[in-house]
Amino acid sequence: MPQTSPRRSQQQRSTVTRARIIDATVASLLELGYAATTISRVQERAGVARGTLLHHFPHRASLLVAVVEDVASRRLHVLSDADGAARPHGSGWDAAVDLVWRDLQSPAFLAVLELWVAARTDPDLRSALVPVERTVFEAVHRAVTTLVADTDPRVPTVVQFTIDLLTGSAMTTLLVDDGSQQLLVERWRRAIPVLLGQADAADWV
Template identity: 55%
Template structure:
């Protein structure tokens, strides 16, 4: 009996993972509007009842994808980041990390959902708690990298996230010339600000 229950639980987890992967791929390839319950069902190769058992509504399915992104796909939230906390990361490394995260497939899929949630009350209700979790986790992770004892670590991290997010969004529809120079210029400015405000552990 125990073995049977474990097998059933494993099958359920496998099916759930397949549904989330199908939804993630749909968001990347087709966008939010085209990633319907029916399209995910077809892509995952499961019965409609099976999908609805795991995710009763489309909003629940999309919230599940965001949670999956938080848990598995965003490098900036990865607990296994190879950082020796006895030596904090450099500000340049932090900029590179955030910039990679913003250009990742994970962020692209999440962006599809955030834009859709602006005019979809059910989706917005499902995503707001996850949004708060993402923002808090990103801020905590990056602050940990630079060393929380820097007197302005929180502010400098927020500057970095906001500036790089804006630079990325400005080039979503069409790549903008000079964006890489903006990123490199911010590294210089960030090092200057960090030094002027009390360098602490960040280099």
């Protein structure tokens, strides 16, 4: 048997353990919030020895940086279907709104909200979060623009409005989810053609 085989097996086990720890951290962020997501809680949830966890992530900061990258990867996966040839959700503004809204309803986005709030007063977390979130935002913007496939010079502004409005609406549902946010999304769908001069303002109502 080649000498490299045991090393590959050990590397695979290490990768699985690392993923389990990250998954446990994301689950803790969703269930308990940032402040309660301690090394001890993650260790217990992941079912690993403390030494094992610290081997992969020597301190909480290194763990959270890995989580930032993992959560970004999960959100990028949600967006990936807009870049492929097959688009089961169709194209145009309706599909673009659906894409953004689907991303904002994902557990990954809820986890990143916890990190956003914490990053306001944690400069180390903020320095890790900002460039990753910039990459995600650029992916969202690119995916929406791809689906819209419209060369109108006003499109980038409307794309920005769409992302910002739906993000704010998604955050509102964390406190009050009475269905009004979904109504807002539907009204925004009707507003987009008006803003682009493709429909009469009466269609907005």
